[in-house]
Amino acid sequence: MPEPLRIGVIEGDGIGHEIVPATRRVVDAAIAATGGPELEWVPLPLGADAIGSHGTPVPRSTLEALTDLDGWILGPHDSASYPEPFRAALTPGGQIRKHFDLYANIRPARALPGTHAMVPDMDLVVVRENTEGFYADRNMAVGSGEFMPTPDVALAVGVITRAACERIAHTAFDLASRRRKRVTIVHKANVLSKTTGLFRDVCREIGTMYPSVDVDDEHVDAMAALLVRRGGDFDVIVTENLFGDILSDLAGELSGSLGSAPSINASARKTMAQAVHGAAPDIAGLGRANPTALVLSSAMLLDRLSVTGNPFLGGAARALERAVAETIGDGIATADLGGSASTSEFTAAVVDRITAA
Structure with a gap:
């Protein structure tokens, strides 16, 4: 039986409060469908909410907790909206990259079926x-x-x-x-x-x-x-x-679109899934955000963890990628990709394809 997997989850700002929970739902479905390890999500504060609760966008407790995790998913941050002195400081993502020496930013660009690439x-x-x-x-x-x-x-x-x-x-x-x-x-x-x-x-x-x-x-x-x-x-x-x-x-x-562009930031021992796009505060809370980039970033995280010691996760990563491609290929997409689906509708469609496989 594989060791339990502990993944940090950081919602961040703006549409992060929508696309991060959507990503969790899709990852849970993929791991359950492929017989992966038990998964424990570890929520951690960062960004504007952390300024209110901890007096800083990147609490020391968050960095300390990340040290003990297998990897983590970082939602987008909107540091331009933070009050000074935080607005002029290194962004939350930048602070995490520096703290853990995440020296490799790996960014795939693959045209998905159904997009106007x-x-x-x-x-x-x-x-x-x-x-x-x-x-x-x-x-x-x-x-x-x-x-x-x-x-x-x-x-x-x-x-x-x-x-x-x-x-x-x-x-x-x-x-x-x-x-x-x-x-x-x-x-x-x-x-x-x-x-x-x-x-x-x-x-x-x-x-x-x-x-x-x-x-x-x-x-x-x-x-x-x-x-x-x-x-x-x-x-x-x-x-x-x-x-x-x-x-x-x-x-x-x-x-296709930056809304579907994934990435990871990684060192030899740590991996952070992070979409290429930003926090999009203009559409936050409207149910229009596209979770594709963060879902595919999470697939990259699972794939990297499978290579570095947990081979059970490779199947979950492939299941995520296939389900996203099939969903968009079937014409179910958010507005940035030319569709009419809401964030929750798109997420549900991806989960349906994972569980039906």
């Missing part, structure tokens, strides 16, 4: 280095990578290290070895020769350890054009932080 044959994964690069909130142990020596001059420090390049490259090549065995390294070494040149070269070195995987590389501007022109040709794309953020959003939109 601009690149209908797209099925790729962007593997984004999550701790360095040119994002000022992630590349310093203390302080920010952005600073202003005068009111009229702003500077930014980009950080690329061999150690970070090596571990994200291993993540990408390992993933590609279980997919279509191709990695594309994205950089801008013709201009940023020291920083992204180091990234490119270290990724190529790691690639020699995976002889079954083909390797090529592209400049980031050319890669953006290629995703539009022939995005179905790519398998795994590995790149630094800023480029990965931009390209994964582009790929998500080309494959």
